[in-house]
Amino acid sequence: MSVAREDVTTPVIVGRSSSHFTRIARIFAAELRVDYSFRVLRDLLSSNPEDYGGNPALRIPVLQTPKGVWFGVLNVCRELRRMSSLSPHVVWPEDLEAPVLANAQELVLQAMSTEVTLIMSKLGGTGESAHQSKMRTALTNMMSWLEQNATTVLATLPSNRDLSFLEVTLFCLVRHLEFREVLPMTSYEELNAFCQKFETRASAMETTFRFDT
Ligand SMILES: N[C@@H](CCC(=O)N[C@@H](CS)C(=O)NCC(=O)O)C(=O)O
Structure with missing residues (x-):
């Protein structure tokens, strides 16, 4: 399933439940109480950037929000922090x-x-x-x-x-x-x-x- 960026109202994390980089993003989302839907990358050998939420590096996780798309887990976690209504240290x-x-x-x-x-x-x-x-x-x-x-x-x-x-x-x-x-x-x-x-x-x-x- 491909999610067009214009359709994203709830943030989407593209990743896999078996991926350590993805889990970092999901732990941050849970800690920061940011709701998201999860889009599974089915084929880790795919060469199609669309399967990776548009990431040309062909890597997960990717975060899609109404504001845009975020490549790389540190970028994703920082944006989740900005989206959160909480203010943890x-x-x-x-x-x-x-x-x-x-x-x-x-x-x-x-x-x-x-x-x-x-x-x-x-x-x-x-x-x-x-x-x-x-x-x-x-x-x-x-x-x-x-x-x-x-x-x-x-x-x-x-x-x-x-x-x-x-x-x-x-x-x-x-x-x-x-x-x-x-x-x-x-x-x-x-x-x-x-x-x-x-x-x-x-x-x-x-x-x-x-x-x-
Ligand atoms: N620099 C990326 C690295 C992410 C990464 O390597 N993710 C792995 C999954 S855990 C991946 O996409 N692997 C696909 C590949 O190596 O082709 C980040 O910070 O998110």
């Missing part, structure tokens, strides 16, 4: 001034992208190349860094925050690595403890990863 990437926080955000987003590349190359049907094996090493290194620094990261974030882009992305990354069986996560104790706490939020419970049917 949200910590954004540019607020992360301590190196441990800025580096954590960088590594979380990089790990998410590396994971996407590993999954997509598997979907493409090729065997593991030297570059893919390097990416797997990088992914493991990044997750070890995040495990070692998780306690400091969480203690350094502003204590009066309601929500942070860093925590939402970290949560979606860890749970997705498990869900897609890209990396066993049982030995990452600090990250698991963080996720167990984070997933008591209604926004996390409502957006559990699943494959769309």
Whole structure:
């Protein structure tokens, strides 16, 4: 189903229930109490930008609103914040001034992208190349860094925050690595403890990863 931009009165998130980038947007929408309809991208191998809400990068999530279309999860989350009638204290990437926080955000987003590349190359049907094996090493290194620094990261974030882009992305990354069986996560104790706490939020419970049917 394709939704023309002129017809959008309720915001539309284009994505997949199995996508970690999409889940970030949906968690933000739930936390910010922004209603939306969800348009599932059925074929991740489609080369038609229309299937991706018009995103020429052929990536999800995309947010369509009466104002326009938003590509990329950070843009989507920022627009959801502007649309919300609530005023929670949200910590954004540019607020992360301590190196441990800025580096954590960088590594979380990089790990998410590396994971996407590993999954997509598997979907493409090729065997593991030297570059893919390097990416797997990088992914493991990044997750070890995040495990070692998780306690400091969480203690350094502003204590009066309601929500942070860093925590939402970290949560979606860890749970997705498990869900897609890209990396066993049982030995990452600090990250698991963080996720167990984070997933008591209604926004996390409502957006559990699943494959769309
Ligand atoms: N920079 C984008 C990346 C989004 C992204 O990589 N999404 C994945 C799904 S989780 C995707 O669209 N993959 C399709 C592909 O790699 O071809 C963002 O911030 O939203």
